Amino acid sequence: MSDRPLRTRREFLGKGLTLLGLGATVPLFIDELAWCLEDPLDVPLLTSRPGMPDHRVLVVIHLAGGNDGLNTVVPFRADEYYKSRPRIAIRPQDVLRLRGDLGLHPEARDLKALYDEGDLSVVLGVGYPNPNRSHFVSQEIWETASLDGKTTSGWIGRALDHDCTKDDPAPADLAVALSREPPQSFQGEIFQGLAVSELQGLRFFAEGDPDLARAFVRLHEGRVERPGDSTHLSYLTRVGLDARVAADKMQKALERRVTAEFPRSSFGQDLATVSRLIGAGLRTRVYSLTLGGFDTHSGQVGRHGRLMRELGQGLRAFVTDLRQQGQLDRVLVMAFTEFGRRVQENASQGTDHGEASPLFLAGGKIRPGLHGQPPDLRYLRRGDLVYTTDFREVYASVLKDWMGVEPASVLGRAVRPLRLIQA
Amino acid sequence: MGLDEAAHLLRRAGFSARPETIESVASLGREGAVDRLLFFESIPQPLLPSPFSEDDVLLLERRLADPRTSADERTVTEDLLRKVNQRHIDLLRSWWMTRMVRTPRPLEEKMTLLWHGHFTSGFREVQSSRLLWEQNSFLRANAVGSFRTLLRGISRDGAMLRYLDNQLNVKRNPNENYARELMELFTLGEGRYSEEDIREAARAFTGWGCDLEGFRVDASDHDRSTKTIFGARGRFNGDEVIELLLRHPGSSRHMARKLWEFFAHRDPDVQLVERFAQVLRETRFDIRLALRAIFLSDEFYSARAMFSQIKSPVSLVVGAVRLLGIKDFRPDGLYENARLAGQDLFQPPNVKGWDGDRKWITSSTLLSRYEYVHRLVMGPAPRGVDARYGRGPAVVTKRPYDPRPELEEHGLDRPEAIALHYVRLLLQRDLPPDRFFVILGVLTSGKTGSSTSTEEGLDAVRRMIVAIMTLPEFQLE
Numbered sequence: 001m002s003d004r005p006l007r008t009r010r011e012f013l014g015k016g017l018t019l020l021g022l023g024a025t026v027p028l029f030i031d032e033l034a035w036c037l038e039d040p041l042d043v044p045l046l047t048s049r050p051g052m053p054d055h056r057v058l059v060v061i062h063l064a065g066g067n068d069g070l071n072t073v074v075p076f077r078a079d080e081y082y083k084s085r086p087r088i089a090i091r092p093q094d095v096l097r098l099r100g101d102l103g104l105h106p107e108a109r110d111l112k113a114l115y116d117e118g119d120l121s122v123v124l125g126v127g128y129p130n131p132n133r134s135h136f137v138s139q140e141i142w143e144t145a146s147l148d149g150k151t152t153s154g155w156i157g158r159a160l161d162h163d164c165t166k167d168d169p170a171p172a173d174l175a176v177a178l179s180r181e182p183p184q185s186f187q188g189e190i191f192q193g194l195a196v197s198e199l200q201g202l203r204f205f206a207e208g209d210p211d212l213a214r215a216f217v218r219l220h221e222g223r224v225e226r227p228g229d230s231t232h233l234s235y236l237t238r239v240g241l242d243a244r245v246a247a248d249k250m251q252k253a254l255e256r257r258v259t260a261e262f263p264r265s266s267f268g269q270d271l272a273t274v275s276r277l278i279g280a281g282l283r284t285r286v287y288s289l290t291l292g293g294f295d296t297h298s299g300q301v302g303r304h305g306r307l308m309r310e311l312g313q314g315l316r317a318f319v320t321d322l323r324q325q326g327q328l329d330r331v332l333v334m335a336f337t338e339f340g341r342r343v344q345e346n347a348s349q350g351t352d353h354g355e356a357s358p359l360f361l362a363g364g365k366i367r368p369g370l371h372g373q374p375p376d377l378r379y380l381r382r383g384d385l386v387y388t389t390d391f392r393e394v395y396a397s398v399l400k401d402w403m404g405v406e407p408a409s410v411l412g413r414a415v416r417p418l419r420l421i422q423a
Numbered sequence: 424m425g426l427d428e429a430a431h432l433l434r435r436a437g438f439s440a441r442p443e444t445i446e447s448v449a450s451l452g453r454e455g456a457v458d459r460l461l462f463f464e465s466i467p468q469p470l471l472p473s474p475f476s477e478d479d480v481l482l483l484e485r486r487l488a489d490p491r492t493s494a495d496e497r498t499v500t501e502d503l504l505r506k507v508n509q510r511h512i513d514l515l516r517s518w519w520m521t522r523m524v525r526t527p528r529p530l531e532e533k534m535t536l537l538w539h540g541h542f543t544s545g546f547r548e549v550q551s552s553r554l555l556w557e558q559n560s561f562l563r564a565n566a567v568g569s570f571r572t573l574l575r576g577i578s579r580d581g582a583m584l585r586y587l588d589n590q591l592n593v594k595r596n597p598n599e600n601y602a603r604e605l606m607e608l609f610t611l612g613e614g615r616y617s618e619e620d621i622r623e624a625a626r627a628f629t630g631w632g633c634d635l636e637g638f639r640v641d642a643s644d645h646d647r648s649t650k651t652i653f654g655a656r657g658r659f660n661g662d663e664v665i666e667l668l669l670r671h672p673g674s675s676r677h678m679a680r681k682l683w684e685f686f687a688h689r690d691p692d693v694q695l696v697e698r699f700a701q702v703l704r705e706t707r708f709d710i711r712l713a714l715r716a717i718f719l720s721d722e723f724y725s726a727r728a729m730f731s732q733i734k735s736p737v738s739l740v741v742g743a744v745r746l747l748g749i750k751d752f753r754p755d756g757l758y759e760n761a762r763l764a765g766q767d768l769f770q771p772p773n774v775k776g777w778d779g780d781r782k783w784i785t786s787s788t789l790l791s792r793y794e795y796v797h798r799l800v801m802g803p804a805p806r807g808v809d810a811r812y813g814r815g816p817a818v819v820t821k822r823p824y825d826p827r828p829e830l831e832e833h834g835l836d837r838p839e840a841i842a843l844h845y846v847r848l849l850l851q852r853d854l855p856p857d858r859f860f861v862i863l864g865v866l867t868s869g870k871t872g873s874s875t876s877t878e879e880g881l882d883a884v885r886r887m888i889v890a891i892m893t894l895p896e897f898q899l900e
Contacts, residue, residue, distance in 0.1 A: 134498060136505060152548050173787060189773060194787055204790065205797035215865045215890050219858060232733055235781060236895035243786035
């Protein structure tokens with residue numbers, strides 16, 4: 001692949017960063033990123049590191065299918081809205097008012113509550129130039145943060161690559177997705193991320209078999225090093241023991257009772273899992289989840305309403321649980337969708353693929369309220385809303401103000417970050 | 424040939440072998456054994472049907488290539504093609520895992536795997552299972568053939584042309600990606616060429632592309648003017664650049680080193696590499712003859728080489744099935760487990776392929792390896808268990824491993840004999856007494872007189888096998 005950023009990273013790799021503790025056992029499962037050291041004798045670096053502040057977490061939620069922005073953040077004073085949607089528009093008296101001309105979908109009661117508390121903000125009219133209406137392509141654009149059609153690495157992966165490289169194993173659990181495969185956004189030059197439904201990466205095989213577990217520990221702890229022993233054997237022994245500890249931590253984390261009532265849906269339970277993991281003191285910095293079903297080509301009213309309710313309930317429970325644990329200030333949630341939907345309703349009381357859509361942020365350190373401008377209903381492009389905020393400006397804000405990463409190095413170009421996060 | 428040497432050869436040049444195979448190979452002597460593995464064309468290969476039919480895909484691809492197709496039809500066709508490609512690539516992955524487990528020509532598959540990680544291409548970037556299948560078949564057909572043939576063929580390969588953007592490499596706007604990787608990764612290694620050489624070589628490959636009919640050179644896009652590469656001047660095209668690369672002393676050294684590191688050990692001496700580099704040069708880059716020299720060398724059987732490598736995920740996954748003689752495995756599960764352990768077939772992390780060695784091992788990939796062997800031997804997890812973790816582990820077999828045929832065939836009834844048999848079968852060397860004792864303890868713990876005629880007794884054997892396969896020693900080959 002021919003991207004310039006990749007070349008730079010390959011050269012960066014060649015500088016040969018080494019790991020402290022060439023003879024000592026280095027704990028591999030530690031909460032700080034100790035492995036990106038340029039000088040192996042530089043011990044103070046063990047407690048601080050370049051890149052991400054060590055206590056912050058980003059939770060990315062993909063509203064999959066293309067969330068209808070117009071019925072989510074409703075322009076209830078716009079005639080054009082009602083003319084284009086005789087059957088599926090939200091009535092002015094039903095909206096939950098955010099300001100004089102915009103209101104939330106009536107089923108998004110919990111989102112409104114979060115908004116009123118200052119725990120939720122909305123970025124309006126988010127999209128990108130030359131929009132693509134294919135789910136796959138548009139999603140890829142959001143995941144790679146690239147419009148060139150050739151970049152295959154993801155923005156989060158690139159941010160975490162940028163963070164450090166080292167000679168020891170890449171800590172794949174820095175980014176965890178609750179899905180079958182890690183999303184493309186996790187894929188960096190080196191970094192790959194982990195998917196939690198891949199139970200293997202987190203579970204200790206002998207968890208339910210105490211005799212076997214004891215034997216494992218004896219066989220690993222009891223290994224007496226002999227001169228001429230393969231260094232691989234020592235390494236495998238150490239990692240094996242560390243892995244067991246890591247899995248044990250993970251198991252305890254997943255067993256903790258949550259304080260808030262999460263919806264019973266898989267989305268709700270995923271948020272509960274993430275809340276547990278955040279509270280467990282694991283080193284994971286990014287979580288990724290999906291709420292699907294937004295591709296409402298027909299019969300939109302009921303389905304979209306249910307999704308608004310599910311999203312709201314889930315996020316509210318999540319914020320409540322995190323606050324109870326004292327973790328809310330550490331967490332930033334970003335809920336995005338790959339595109340919005342057409343202004344004009346179709347013949348099946350639904351809407352087809354469109355363009356710009358609002359994006360939600362939640363957490364203890366967001367700048368509350370509405371950001372940006374809603375798309376202008378009077379100036380559509382081929383019947384679609386024109387974006388007012390480039391999604392990369394949102395990413396730039398997250399990268400710079402939340403993750404402590406220089407946005408240009410990840411996004412491949414200079415992007416003006418929005419001010420979405422409190423200092 | 425000693426049994427240890429034969430076992431080592433079979434581990435490296437294949438995916439491990441059972442005692443009976445080790446014995447029969449050892450009886451051939453070193454040269455006989457090596458030639459048997461290398462000149463495998465005489466060994467019949469049972470036909471595995473192709474993983475999928477290319478017809479459906481070609482139909483969809485033609486529709487997309489047709490300028491008369493409307494925009495709406497195009498969107499629908501693209502979505503459908505994507506789904507079909509995803510299904511097919513999974514079939515291809517299963518096909519290859521099955522092939523690796525069942526093949527009577529393990530070196531053929533091991534070399535295909537080597538080339539797969541050398542001439543890399545990834546599904547996410549190529550988005551065509553058809554092209555990746557063609558690439559895989561090409562690599563297999565030339566697995567131990569001429570390196571020149573491999574280079575010329577891979578430069579015409581549809582998947583590779585897409586993966587490294589050579590489809591975009593045209594006279595008025597050359598794209599250096601392929602030329603760079605051809606020099607840096609595929610032939611010479613870093614530092615043996617200049618940026619100028621790359622730029623000029625890129626021009627030699629302009630216009631080289633693939634359409635639905637196959638490879639063709641678009642004359643209007645091809646730069647026929649003079650180029651200067653490694654000091655030589657001429658109107659070189661891609662094939663002529665390949666000749667220049669093969670003539671460059673760096674290529675024989677780079678490839679000799681690559682082969683040695685893959686099969687023997689890392690960081691070989693310069694003189695050792697030079698020996699095999701010379702074989703490559705003298706045989707016009709005959710891979711088989713270079714391998715022959717490697718496998719016949721004393722250094723290949725040295726203490727430095729034996730048990731010095733960390734098994735790749737594919738090696739671990741395939742080897743475990745072969746060693747235990749498991750017949751009803753799920754190839755898609757095998758692929759998944761290799762992927763979870765860090766080796767995703769047809770999706771290397773980047774153009775460099777897999778770094779391997781220690782990089783295979785992280786806390787999560789190691790846990791994945793343990794989970795794999797655990798499930799392989801104990802059978803699928805009961806439903807509902809570990810719902811909090813999500814979907815559950817990738818299923819590899821439908822039922823637990825049955826040790827009875829193995830125990831009966833070798834007349835094993837006493838615990839010590841059973842433990843020793845499996846240690847030797849799986850680790851292919853002995854354990855020190857203190858560690859062996861712990862393994863034995865798993866077999867005998869809790870059950871008075873672990874009779875293998877009871878389900879409890881069989882379960883104890885399984886758990887002992889898992890204890891062996893989760894030893895650090897089992898990760899080495």
